[in-house]
Amino acid sequence: MLQMTLDLLRCPYCASSDALAVAEAEWRLVDYQDGARREMVSGRLVCPGCGAAFPVADYVPSFAAALPQDVRADADYWGRYYAGEAAKGNHTYMEPRLARAGRAAAAYDPEAFILRHPLLKERGRCLDLGCGSGWTTLMLGREGFAALGLEPALGSVVVAKRYAMEQGTPVDYVCGAPGYVHFAAGAMDAVFAFHSLHHVPDLLDVMPQITGWLKTGGVLAVDEHVQSRPQYWELAGLIGSQLGVPKSPPSTGAEPSANEDCSQAAVLPAIATHLHVADLKFRHVAFDGVADWASGGEAPSDAVLDLARGLSNAVAEWRPGDVEYATVLAIKGAQPPGAEDRRALEAKVPAPLWPLFDCGRATGSVGGHTWGARLRRAYRLLLARGPKALLREAAGYWHWRLGQ
Numbered sequence: 538m539l540q541m542t543l544d545l546l547r548c549p550y551c552a553s554s555d556a557l558a559v560a561e562a563e564w565r566l567v568d569y570q571d572g573a574r575r576e577m578v579s580g581r582l583v584c585p586g587c588g589a590a591f592p593v594a595d596y597v598p599s600f601a602a603a604l605p606q607d608v609r610a611d612a613d614y615w616g617r618y619y620a621g622e623a624a625k626g627n628h629t630y631m632e633p634r635l636a637r638a639g640r641a642a643a644a645y646d647p648e649a650f651i652l653r654h655p656l657l658k659e660r661g662r663c664l665d666l667g668c669g670s671g672w673t674t675l676m677l678g679r680e681g682f683a684a685l686g687l688e689p690a691l692g693s694v695v696v697a698k699r700y701a702m703e704q705g706t707p708v709d710y711v712c713g714a715p716g717y718v719h720f721a722a723g724a725m726d727a728v729f730a731f732h733s734l735h736h737v738p739d740l741l742d743v744m745p746q747i748t749g750w751l752k753t754g755g756v757l758a759v760d761e762h763v764q765s766r767p768q769y770w771e772l773a774g775l776i777g778s779q780l781g782v783p784k785s786p787p788s789t790g791a792e793p794s795a796n797e798d799c800s801q802a803a804v805l806p807a808i809a810t811h812l813h814v815a816d817l818k819f820r821h822v823a824f825d826g827v828a829d830w831a832s833g834g835e836a837p838s839d840a841v842l843d844l845a846r847g848l849s850n851a852v853a854e855w856r857p858g859d860v861e862y863a864t865v866l867a868i869k870g871a872q873p874p875g876a877e878d879r880r881a882l883e884a885k886v887p888a889p890l891w892p893l894f895d896c897g898r899a900t901g902s903v904g905g906h907t908w909g910a911r912l913r914r915a916y917r918l919l920l921a922r923g924p925k926a927l928l929r930e931a932a933g934y935w936h937w938r939l940g941q
């Protein structure tokens with residue numbers, strides 16, 4: 538644990554604004570590409586206000602003792618998933634370069650839309666919320682941020698910290714979750730969340746705390762799951778089966794994770810209530826995987842990429858309200874947004890997507906649906922109503938595929 542992190546940590550149990558004191562510690566000098574830093578390897582942090590103690594082990598401070606059962610269960614799921622992938626030799630979730638290469642076919646491009654965004658030109662101190670086994674935190678560190686990853690799965694952040702040290706990039710990690718961990722007020726120039734806010738229970742209640750960690754003028758940058766449209770996943774599966782792709786086995790045997798999508802309907806309302814939305818982008822994702830399947834792990838050919846993009850574009854045109862992901866950059870103002878800001882936001886958001894900003898919307902649930910009949914209808918409609926270009930691309934693709 539770097540000194541930077543020690544300076545930022547506050548007690549999650551009491552109102553003390555004092556930094557945590559080091560009760561006992563083993564320190565070591567760690568070499569990084571830009572020089573050595575003194576790090577706390579293990580020990581104990583104590584709150585000067587209430588005396589609560591928090592362990593540090595393997596360079597990672599842990600606030601896991603405070604986590605409730607559902608957050609632990611969700612974190613266990615993801616910890617097992619990332620450990621399982623790493624054991625298979627898949628280091629995509631640790632190494633940003635591999636993560637990027639594996640996304641050839643997907644429209645998900647945080648490097649382009651988020652990191653090159655003019656609002657994030659000044660690299661400062663940032664938090665990476667729900668960082669898993671750390672590839673995004675490492676990406677932020679390599680991009681010049683003083684980055685701190687926050688994640689409730691202890692095993693994941695221990696692995697992430699070790700990998701970052703091997704790589705010589707001085708990023709740090711904390712085990713915990715919003716609501717059960719705390720940082721100095723106004724300490725962060727930016728807070729990032731990549732596919733994690735939809736896992737945070739009671740996000741509407743927790744968002745003021747997250748906002749409090751940002752300085753005024755600081756940026757919250759998220760890429761998030763904001764709505765589920767399982768009929769398209771099934772449709773993508775059908776296309777996969779047409780391509781002869783075996784259905785991938787469940788990764789952990791217990792799908793989905795405990796808090797999967799528990800706050801997906803709250804992501805956009807929570808952001809828009811507390812911060813000033815500066816820029817946003819939406820995407821349909823169901824067919825992102827098609828190109829990967831069709832190319833069987835090789836870099837997808839242009840024909841395959843065209844097919845995947847054609848399918849996504851067709852759905853975007855056919856059902857614009859069916860976006861599943863949003864990328865949002867929002868600024869912490871001196872005041873939270875008012876009625877005027879709300880109107881300005883409304884003007885920015887396409888009408889079919891405005892309901893996604895409605896706090897009263899019921900949480901979308903993935904389980905308990907039988908999709909068969911709706912799916913077949915959707916498939917027929919897609920084929921009947923999809924743009925001609927899509928059908929041409931698809932026909933071209935089949936022709937090419939059959940010739941292989």
Ligand SMILES: C[S@@+](CC[C@H](N)C(=O)[O-])C[C@H]1O[C@@H](n2cnc3c(N)ncnc32)[C@H](O)[C@@H]1O
Pocket residue numbers: 608611612613615616630666667668669670673687688689690713714715730731732733736737738796
């Ligand atoms: C889909 S993964 C995304 C991980 C990583 N940000 C990425 O982009 O690859 C969701 C992550 O959120 C974490 N998580 C679960 N509950 C959380 C909570 N309450 N607060 C923060 N993160 C949480 C999970 O453990 C998991 O690592």
Ligand SMILES: [Zn+2]
Pocket residue numbers: 548549550551552553584585586587588589
């Ligand atoms: Zn305390």
